[in-house]
Amino acid sequence: MSDNKAALNAFREEVSAWMSENVPADPGFLLPLTFLEVGTEQQLDFLREWQHKLWSAGYLGMHWPSEYGGQGADPAYQYIVDKELGKHNAPIIFNTIGLNWVGPLLLDMGTDEEKAKYIKNILSGEEIWCQGFSEPDHGSDLGAVQTRAVRDGDDYVVNGSKIWTTLGNYADHMILLARTNTNTERKYDGLSFFLSPMKIAGVEAHPIRKVTGEYGFNQTFFTDARIPARCLMGEEGGGWTVAMKTLEYERGVTAGQASGHWGVTIQIDDMIEELSKLEHDGEPLLSDPVVRDDLVGFIMEAKALSLTGRRMGIPALNSDYPMGLALSVKYRGTEYERRMKQYTASKQGAHSALYVGDADAVRGGFWQRAYFSNFGATIGGGTTQVQANIVAEHVLGLPK
Amino acid sequence: MAVMQNVSIRLTEEQGMLLDVARGFVRDQAPIEVVRSQLETETGFDQVTWQAMVEMGWAGIALPDSVGGAGMGVGSAVPVFEAMGGGLLGTPLLSSTLAGQLIWRAAGESAADWLGRLCAGSVGTVAYLDHGDWGAANLGVSLGADGKLSGSKSFVADAGVADCFAVVASEGGEPVLALVERSAINDNALSENVLIDLTKRAANVDFTGVAPAQVVRGDTVVPALRDTLLLGALLTAAETTGAAGKCLNSITEYLKTRKQFGKLIGSYQALKHPTVDIYVGMENARSFVYHGATVVGDGTLDHDGEIACRMAKVAADDVMVFAGDRSVQFHGGFGFTWECDSTLFIRRAQWAQQMYGGAIHHRKRLASLLLDS
DSSP states (O other): OOHHHHHHHHHHHHHHHHHHHHSOOOOSSOOOSBGGGOOSHHHHHHHHHHHHHHHHTTOSSTTSOGGGTSOOOOHHHHHHHHHHHHHTTOOOOOOHIIIIIIHHHHHHHOOHHHHHHHHHHHHHTSSOEEEEOOBTTBSSOGGGOOOEEEEETTEEEEEEEEEOOTTTTTOSEEEEEEESOSOOSSGGGGEEEEEEESSSTTEEEEEEOOTTSOOOEEEEEEEEEEEEGGGEESSTTOHHHHHHHHHHHHTTSSOOOSOSOSBOOOOHHHHHHHHHTOEETTEEGGGOHHHHHHHHHHHHHHHHHHHHHHHTTOGGGSSSSTTHHHHTHHHHHHHHHHHHHHHHHTSSGGGGGOOTTOTTSGGGGHHHHHHHHTHHHHHTTSOHHHHHHHIIIIISOOOO | OOSSOOOOOOOOHHHHHHHHHHHHHHHHHOOHHHHHHTTTSSSSSOHHHHHHHHHTTGGGTTSOGGGTSOOSOGGGHHHHHHHHHHTTOOOTHHHHHHHHHHHHHHHGGGGHHHHHHHHTTOOEEEEOOSSSOTTSOOOOSEEOTTSOEESEEEEEETTTTOSEEEEEEEETTEEEEEEEEGGGSOGGGEEEOOOSSTTOOEEEEEOTTOOOSEEEOSTTHHHHHHHHHHHHHHHHHHHHHHHHHHHHHHHHHHHHHOEETTEEGGGOHHHHHHHHHHHHHHHHHHHHHHHHHHHOOSSOOOHHHHHHHHHHHHHHHHHHHHHHHHHHHHTHHHHTSTTSTHHHHHHHHHHHTTTTSOHHHHHHHHHHHHHOO
16 A cells, blocks of 8 residues: 555544544534525524534645645545545535635635635635625526626725525625626626625625525625725626636536535435335335336446546546536536435335425435425536536537 | 445556557548448458457457467457447457457366467357347257257357357256357358348357367356356447447537528537437446446456446447437438438447347346345
């Protein structure tokens, strides 16, 4: 065994031991399945404390520079931590927009001042971030953003509204894409990117209830909100490039995220285990040949995702479509998960009809809730259909 | 329960080089016009091309060097077959490789002369199917006390050009492997099949009255046969994945150049999105195929190896059937013509999806392997 492998194995044991000691017990109230569903102060306080604890132990943003609160370690270490978080059924690491999108973006494109100001507080959980890209009239079509930011002295005055602002009602900062110029030839050139404060006059976040019955999303209204001009990231009119880079981190096309544990990990094994407890026609469900064949299909999809993820590291097996596997990660992964959860939620006989809150619901309605929650993944960050266009155009070279 | 099991995937330096070389070979020696020129010939391939492949060492690529092979392991055949599939290049390489595997795994050094001939370019083939059911016992040909075979085999791949036949037979109910020389078979015992894929050839062969030159008996026969069928599934999957990649190229090229209603048809999402699904299916199949190449070895295939071969076949069949079908449809009226390469793709898809067992055959067995352990 190489030294490196031995070191990683030793680290895995160390982390596992730490988790056994430190992963908090069930708090007795419902915890969100993903960072998109933090809906109560109680959940927020609990998750913030947990994130702070993980970071204090040195297990968050391990591959980020130590001067900004990381450990300057190899990404393999954070990968191990994330795996162990899943194995120990740890609560989610909720400050995802900061940890996985804003942090890597700032490390990549930010000034030293911006890095020093924001990154450590993202890791510690002290400052929460949200994202202001989508608008009520423009979801995945970001080029059409209409929220206006008009320069006035040392400030920009912002008017308009953003939607699906996850964590918006708790956030300290927003990455905001706004229109600073309405007279450009290409609509993209009129956009600017701000690291905008949320707790200022003229900014209001109104929670939106979701199909799961929970909260987490907001519509954020800007009414003559004054944002200091120094909050502009990059050049005025250069917002599109920064926003596209952000989406690369959001969609997992580019690596650098602080933690992959942004949602409760649901594996194919969880599905099989759940189904193995169920009956159908008075027989074990897993003896039904139709169900068995369906499960072979699901297992193959899960295995293909895992194998293909590993194949990304073999350049000779990526030469035909060099960016293909990276650009299709979201397309390949999120739809499989949605169908897998729907399937499990629907094989419980009459119990399939029960939801969270019913004492008789299978695993407390976990699968029903997980299925609905998964639309956050197939819609957020560009819908599956937009992802298919991206793969078609940027991987296969098909016309727009 | 851990249903995912082994998810290792690696490409050795040798496999990487083979992939490059084989793709270059197919590009230079077997462009589609050359393949087309062989569609209606007797053998379906050009002897010069086959000899060139033999000289590259591919006929013995999966056999040990002690019998004249390359000693690179059966996983090394995967990139070669993927590249061949990418050119729809029909030659007896698949038949010969699998005959080599069956004979080596069942008989080892005791059949060294047969294996040496295969490595040197003599064509071998496995005579397995009795009637067409890949999941049946297929022991209908029997070896009598007089040392002669009786009965027929169906769909014997490349029988028309084969020098050596590895015939799966029974002797008093026990499976044996009868090694038969072409010279021992009468010409009229062969009746050529009309195959759906014109790059492939097969025939029914009546072995009645034929005396095998060698009979392999004992405990090695059953596992050798099982492994050969699994490797047949894997190598067919590799070839099919290559074909799916080529089919995808052909579709995207057309979608990028064909205009209707004043627009390039590739801009329509009704065509674009299924094409993305072909792409994703092809990439998944490719992952399974190279996972297979990683986990199969010269020894008896283990649990992971069996799962890998079966999954590779299912994934490759599914994407190729979809790709071939959509290729005809997306090319419109032209797609319906003999002249369009979609004809070759859809025919390859329909041929490949049954070879070494179709998707249902493998999925049924995967269900037990994955859910009953």
